[in-house]
Amino acid sequence: MIIGMARWEPGAHGRMMAAAIALFTEYGYENVTVAQIAAEVGVTERTFFRHFTEKREVLFDGAGGLQNRVVELIAAAPPGGDPWTVTVDAMREMCDEFFDGRREQSRQRQRIIESANELQERELLKLAALTSAITAAHVERGCPANTSELVARAGVAVFTVGFGRWIDGPVRQFSDAIADVAAELHGAIAHSTRP
Amino acid sequence: MIIGMARWEPGAHGRMMAAAIALFTEYGYENVTVAQIAAEVGVTERTFFRHFTEKREVLFDGAGGLQNRVVELIAAAPPGGDPWTVTVDAMREMCDEFFDGRREQSRQRQRIIESANELQERELLKLAALTSAITAAHVERGCPANTSELVARAGVAVFTVGFGRWIDGPVRQFSDAIADVAAELHGAIAHSTRP
Numbered sequence: 001m002i003i004g005m006a007r008w009e010p011g012a013h014g015r016m017m018a019a020a021i022a023l024f025t026e027y028g029y030e031n032v033t034v035a036q037i038a039a040e041v042g043v044t045e046r047t048f049f050r051h052f053t054e055k056r057e058v059l060f061d062g063a064g065g066l067q068n069r070v071v072e073l074i075a076a077a078p079p080g081g082d083p084w085t086v087t088v089d090a091m092r093e094m095c096d097e098f099f100d101g102r103r104e105q106s107r108q109r110q111r112i113i114e115s116a117n118e119l120q121e122r123e124l125l126k127l128a129a130l131t132s133a134i135t136a137a138h139v140e141r142g143c144p145a146n147t148s149e150l151v152a153r154a155g156v157a158v159f160t161v162g163f164g165r166w167i168d169g170p171v172r173q174f175s176d177a178i179a180d181v182a183a184e185l186h187g188a189i190a191h192s193t194r195p
Numbered sequence: 196m197i198i199g200m201a202r203w204e205p206g207a208h209g210r211m212m213a214a215a216i217a218l219f220t221e222y223g224y225e226n227v228t229v230a231q232i233a234a235e236v237g238v239t240e241r242t243f244f245r246h247f248t249e250k251r252e253v254l255f256d257g258a259g260g261l262q263n264r265v266v267e268l269i270a271a272a273p274p275g276g277d278p279w280t281v282t283v284d285a286m287r288e289m290c291d292e293f294f295d296g297r298r299e300q301s302r303q304r305q306r307i308i309e310s311a312n313e314l315q316e317r318e319l320l321k322l323a324a325l326t327s328a329i330t331a332a333h334v335e336r337g338c339p340a341n342t343s344e345l346v347a348r349a350g351v352a353v354f355t356v357g358f359g360r361w362i363d364g365p366v367r368q369f370s371d372a373i374a375d376v377a378a379e380l381h382g383a384i385a386h387s388t389r390p
Contacts, residue, residue, distance in 0.1 A: 084387040124319040150356045150376060151383055157348035165341060181345060188346055190385040192279040 013051050013061075015041040020058040021105055024112045029119065056119060059109060062098065063126045067133050069094045074137040083143050087134060087155040088182045092175035099166075099174045106174075107167040131156045158182050208246050208256075210236040215253040216300055219307045224314065251314060254304060257293065258321045262328050264289045269332040278338050282329060282350040283377045287370035294361075294369045301369075302362040326351045353377050 019040040023032045034055050038048045052058045073090035099106060113119045131152045138148035162178035169177065214235040218227045229250050233243045247253045268285035294301060308314045326347045333343035357373035364372065 082383070082387045084383045120323075121316055121320065124323060125316065128315075128319060146356065146360060146376075147379065147383065149359070150352065150380055153352035153356060154349050154380060154384070157345065157352055161341065161345045161348060164344070181341075184342065185345055185349060186384050186387075188277070188279045188342065189349070189381050192277045192381075 012041060012043055012047065016043070016048060016051060017058055017061060018105070020055075021108050021112065024059075025108045029112050029116050056122060059112065059119065060122060060126060063129075066094060066098055067130050069097065070130070071133050071137045074134065075140065077141075079141075083138050083141075083147060083151040084154075086141075087138075087151050088158065088178065091155060091159050092178050095174040095178060103167060103171065103174075106163070110163075110167055127156055127160065154185070158185060207236060207238055207242065211238070211243060211246060212253055212256060213300070215250075216303050216307065219254075220303045224307050224311050251317060254307065254314065255317060255321060258324075261289060261293055262325050264292065265325070266328050266332045269329065270335065272336075274336075278333050278336075278342060278346040279349075281336075282333075282346050283353065283373065286350060286354050287373050290369040290373060298362060298366065298369075301358070305358075305362055322351055322355065325354075349380070353380060 016037055020032070020037045023036060023040060032055075034048050035045050037055075037058065038045045048058075052061065070090050073093050074086055077086040077090065113123050131149075134152035134155060135145070135148045138151060139145055143151075158178060158181045162174065162181040165181060166172070166174045166177035211232055215227070215232045218231060218235060227250075229243050230240050232250075232253065233240045243253075247256065265285050268288050269281055272281040272285065308318050326344075329347035329350060330340070330343045333346060334340055338346075353373060353376045357369065357376040360376060361367070361369045361372035
């Protein structure tokens, strides 16, 4: 749903990603060939496969960069920062860097992901990898493994819900949507009758 | 990791599930055939396939029942209960009903899931389905869709982390592990510097 949008380069790589999303949106993911995507940006199929291992990868190319950036930001957070605040702030910062000006493409990409089971599965795997990376980043800071995993899972939940609210809600920054969702989770849990 | 353990019937169905876990644990998931599982409990391969569509399904058979029970419990919660408390309490109740006395098998099953990518993917899909079902159950109670999804995702995070703590931590009830993890999430979020 989220994870492949990030940082389109201006070169052939980024143009293939943009062309793929436009073509998938117009004709359906299943109906578009790699040859069509390549033709759309004036490169050969072979060039496409130098950049992406298979058709669906053109939708997930940003995932690694996004994940690495969140991990970097968690590692760079001031020592002693509580894990939840560090996680939410890192995600917000990454969103400002990676998703600014990408709302429409993010929404289109999301609709494509929802259209095919294989893409949804791939997205789940990417989110699981992001969760593991955030967990490891907190362990690296000296946070207990159990707490690290819990905060990572809750953080990815906030990220995912925030993404949906950003692409389908009123126009604003993705990072503001995340702040709202984090505040809502705080409200739901802190004011529950459960201790 | 969690989701297929539940409610083994005493008949051939349950015996096939137990035999499969024992055989997978001893010889490895990839190396065990359906014929071996069937032979182990004295039925034919054909009988196996009357109960399970494919080999891996023997590990995920409980998922539907578990999900339905959580949904039932959320639906039956007192009106006006806050969504977070309702979610955690429903999961705890379900765990008492489904996982009591199943700690060792749950741990073995978890190790099998971790041994094969296709099983991990299947598990992610089952957890995604559980998340959707919990979301829908809260919407049905009149909770806004956004909050419902957020609480469902955070709830499944607590369930998943609680499962890991239950199978690998000191012996106790699964539902007590969930209560501890829910309290820890409360602590991490309510006492963070982030509002």
